[in-house]
Amino acid sequence: MTLAELAAAKGLASDAVLADQGLDDAERAALLAGMRERLREMRASIDRGLASDAPSRTGMVGWNAKGLWQADDLLQTPLLKRVQAYAMAVNEENARMGRIVAAPTAGSAGTVPGALLGVGDHLGIDDERLVAPLVLAAGIGAIISKTMFIAGSTGGCQAEIGSSAAMAAAAVTELLGGDANASVHAAAMALMNTIGLVCDPVGGYVEVPCVSRNAFFAVHAVSSAQLALAGLTSVIPPDEVVQAMASVGRLLPPELRETGEGGIAATPTGRRIALEMAR
Amino acid sequence: MSLLDVIGPVMVGPSSSHTAGACRLALLARHALARPPREARFDLHGSFAKTAQGHGTDLALVAGVLGFPPDDPRIRSAFAIGAEAGLRTTFATADLGDVHPNSVRITLTADDGATTRLTGSSLGGGIVRVFALDGFHIEFGGGSPTLLVRHRDTPGVIARVARVIADDEINIATLYSARQRRGGEAMMSVEIDRPLSEPASAYLEHLPSVLWLRHLPEVLSATSDGAHVAAATAEAPA
Numbered sequence: 166m167t168l169a170e171l172a173a174a175k176g177l178a179s180d181a182v183l184a185d186q187g188l189d190d191a192e193r194a195a196l197l198a199g200m201r202e203r204l205r206e207m208r209a210s211i212d213r214g215l216a217s218d219a220p221s222r223t224g225m226v227g228w229n230a231k232g233l234w235q236a237d238d239l240l241q242t243p244l245l246k247r248v249q250a251y252a253m254a255v256n257e258e259n260a261r262m263g264r265i266v267a268a269p270t271a272g273s274a275g276t277v278p279g280a281l282l283g284v285g286d287h288l289g290i291d292d293e294r295l296v297a298p299l300v301l302a303a304g305i306g307a308i309i310s311k312t313m314f315i316a317g318s319t320g321g322c323q324a325e326i327g328s329s330a331a332m333a334a335a336a337v338t339e340l341l342g343g344d345a346n347a348s349v350h351a352a353a354m355a356l357m358n359t360i361g362l363v364c365d366p367v368g369g370y371v372e373v374p375c376v377s378r379n380a381f382f383a384v385h386a387v388s389s390a391q392l393a394l395a396g397l398t399s400v401i402p403p404d405e406v407v408q409a410m411a412s413v414g415r416l417l418p419p420e421l422r423e424t425g426e427g428g429i430a431a432t433p434t435g436r437r438i439a440l441e442m443a444r
Numbered sequence: 445m446s447l448l449d450v451i452g453p454v455m456v457g458p459s460s461s462h463t464a465g466a467c468r469l470a471l472l473a474r475h476a477l478a479r480p481p482r483e484a485r486f487d488l489h490g491s492f493a494k495t496a497q498g499h500g501t502d503l504a505l506v507a508g509v510l511g512f513p514p515d516d517p518r519i520r521s522a523f524a525i526g527a528e529a530g531l532r533t534t535f536a537t538a539d540l541g542d543v544h545p546n547s548v549r550i551t552l553t554a555d556d557g558a559t560t561r562l563t564g565s566s567l568g569g570g571i572v573r574v575f576a577l578d579g580f581h582i583e584f585g586g587g588s589p590t591l592l593v594r595h596r597d598t599p600g601v602i603a604r605v606a607r608v609i610a611d612d613e614i615n616i617a618t619l620y621s622a623r624q625r626r627g628g629e630a631m632m633s634v635e636i637d638r639p640l641s642e643p644a645s646a647y648l649e650h651l652p653s654v655l656w657l658r659h660l661p662e663v664l665s666a667t668s669d670g671a672h673v674a675a676a677t678a679e680a681p682a
Contacts, residue, residue: 186447199448206454222458223498259457262500262520267460269450269569277451303447310450316461316568318491318545324568332450369495371458423491423545425498442498 168308168403172349178339179297182304200299203266204292207255207278210265214254221260223442225372230254233380244287245384251286252279252383256376269306269315269328272371276329277302279383280390281336290340298336305332305352313411317364317423320414326382327359327410333386338393351393353403355386360410363421365428368439374429446587449664453570455514461546462492462499465566467519468663470508472574472586473550475660477560481552484509484531487538490545492566496535506533509552513666514570543575570664580631582620586663588635593648594655597623597630601653609636612644629655 166185174181188196218228230253238246252275259265259274268277281302285295309315309328317325331352338351359382367373399406420427429435455464474481486505488496496502500519507522510529518525526533540547544565551561564574575583577592584590591609595601602621609616615637623630639659640648649657 182447196447200451203448203451203454222500262457262463262503264454264515264517265457266452266454267464267570268452269460271455271457271460271463274457299451300447303450306450307447310569314568316546318461319568368498369491370498419545424494 166308168349168353168407171304171308172346172403174345176345177297178335178345178348179301179304181345182301185304197296197300200296200303204295204299206264206266207268207282208292210258210263211251211254211278211282213263214258215250217257217261219261221257221370221372222262223368223370223372223438225367225370225438226257226260226376229376230257244283244387247287248279248283248383248387249380251283252276252379253376255279256371256379260370260372260376268302269310269332270317270325272317272375273325273329273379273382275376275379276326276383276386277333277336279379280333280386281340283383284337284340284387295340298340301339301348302332302336305335309407312407313414319422320411321362321417321422322364322378323359323362323410324414325364326362326378327356330355330359330382330386330389333383334389334393337387337390341390341394343390343394346398347393347396349403350398351389353399353401353406354392354397355389356410357399357401357406358385358389360413363417363428364423365421365430366423366425367430367435368442369423369425369430370442446664449569449571453514453664455570456517456519457500459499460570461566461568462495462501463504463519464514464570465546465572466492466501466548467504467508467512467514468570468572468586469548469562469564469566469574470505470550471511471513471663471666472564472572472660473552473560473562474509474511475663476562476577476592476658477552477554477558478658479554479556479558481509481531482555483534483553485534485536485551487536487540487549487551489538489540489543489547489549492546492548493537502535505548505550506531509550513663577631577633579624580622582622582631582633584618584620584633584635584660586660588617588637589639589662590660591632591634591636591640592658592660593632593634595630595632596653596655597627598653601630601651602632604651605632605634605648608644608648609634609640612641614638614640
C-alpha cells in the first residue's frame with residue numbers, strides 16, 4: 166500500500182492499515198494484543214524515566230526528563246511539557262540500557278509515546294483508545310521502510326526521527342478524529358520538515374543529541390497533527406516526500422550517518438568526550 | 445515487515461540496530477551451532493567496529509550467544525554471566541568487504557569441536573540479515589523458522605528437501621543454496637512458514653546426502669518471557 170492509497174481510504178486510516186495486512190481473525194487478535202503489550206511497555210518506560218535521575222552509561226544524560234517534569238511550567242503549556250518529558254523519559258531509559266519499545270528504532274523511541282501518550286494523558290483519554298492510532302503509526306513506518314532503510318547509518322537522523330515523527334503525527338491526528346487523508350498528510354508534513362537532519366551522536370552514543378531530539382520531534386509531531394486537523398495538507402504528495410527523504414539520505418556523506426565523525430560529534434567538545442569515553 | 449517490527453521490538457537499549465540487532469544475529473549463530481558454545485569470536489565491521497562499546501553491541505553479542513533475547517535485562521551483565529558459564533570471548537575489528545556498515549562475523553566453537561561461522565548485518569529497527577554461514581553464501585532473516593541443511597552436492601537433494609517440506613504442508617518463504625564446488629559439500633537455508641514436523645525432520649536427517657540439519661526458530665518475536673507474537677518476515681526495501 167502507498168501513502169496515496171492509505172490517504173484515499175474511507176474512514177479511519179488504522180482500519181485501512183489493518184485490512185491491508187490480510188490477517189485472519191486469530192492473527193488480527195495477536196497483532197492487537199502485541200500493540201497493547203507495546204503500549205504497556207511504553208507507559209512503563211515513561212514511568213521509570215520520569216522517576217529516575219540515574220546517569221546513562223556515559224554520564225551525559227539521565228536527569229533531563231525528571232528535571233523537566235519537576236520544573237515549574239513557566240510557559241503554562243502543560244501539553245508541551247508533558248510531551249517533552251515523556252519523550253525524554255523513554256530515551257533516557259534507553260540510554261541506561263533499560264527496556265523500551267523501538268518505534269521504529271531505539272534512538273527515536275521517545276517520539277511516538279511522547280506525542281501519543283502525552284496527548285492522551287493531557288486530554289484524559291483511556292489507553293485502549295490509543296491502540297488503533299498505534300497500529301496506524303506502525304503502518305506509516307512500514308510504508309516508509311519499503312522505500313528506505315530506517316536507520317541513521319543509511320539515511321541519517323531524518324530516517325529515524327523523521328519516520329518516528331511522521332508515525333506519531335498520523336497517530337495523534339487519528340486519535341483526535343482526523344480521517345485517513347488528514348492522518349497521512351500530518352505524516353507527510355512532519356517528514357517534509359525533518360528532511361536533511363543528520364545523525365551525529367557524540368562519541369557514537371545514543372544520548373546527545375538523541376535524548377533532547379526526541380523531545381523536539383514529539384512536539385514536531387503534535388504540531389503537524391494540529392495543522393492537519395485544521396485541514397492543512399502537504400502540497401507535495403506524501404509518497405513523493407518519502408522519495409525526497411530517501412534521496413537526501415543517499416546524498417549524505419558517511420560522516421553524517423551515525424559514525425560519530427561529523428556535526429555535533431565532531432565539535433572539539435564532542436571529540437574530547439568521545440576520547441574520554443573510549444578510555 | 446510486520447507492524448510489530450515497526451512498533452517494536454521491546455528491547456533493552458540503547459540501539460535497535462547496534463544492540464537488539466546484534467543480539468539477534470548472535471542468537472541465530474547460537475541456534476545454528478545447536479549446542480552450548482565454549483568460545484565466541486566476533487569480527488566487527490564498519491559502524492559495529494567504531495561504536496560497539498557505546499551501543500552495548502559487545503554485551504548484546506555475548507548475550508545472544510548465551511541465548512538471551514533482545515529484551516532480556518541480563519544483557520547488561522552478559523560479560524559476567526558468560527564468564528561464569530566458562531564462555532571465552534574475543535572481539536576484533538575486520539573489513540568484511542562491501543557490506544552494510546553494521547555487520548559482524550560470529551565464530552562459535554563448542555567443546556566437541558563443532559563450529560559455526562555466521563556473517564550478517566543489522567539493517568535498522570532490529571531487523572537482521574544473515575548472508576553467509578560456514579563460508580557458504582546463503583541468506584535468511586530470522587523472521588521465520590529456518591532450516592539449515594548441510595549436504596553433499598548430488599542431483600535431486602534440493603528437490604527432495606522441498607518435497608518433504610511440501611508433504612508437511614508447509615510453505616517455503618525463501619530458499620538459498622550454495623556449494624563449495626561441483627560434487628563437494630553444499631548448504632541450503634530454507635525459511636518456512638512454520639516449523640517442520642518431527643517425522644519430516646527425522647526423515648530429512650537420514651537422507652544419505654544430508655550431512656546435518658539444523659532448526660533455527662523465528663527470532664524476531666523472541667522475548668524473555670517466552671511469549672511469541674505474530675511471526676514476521678524481514679523484507680528489504682525495493
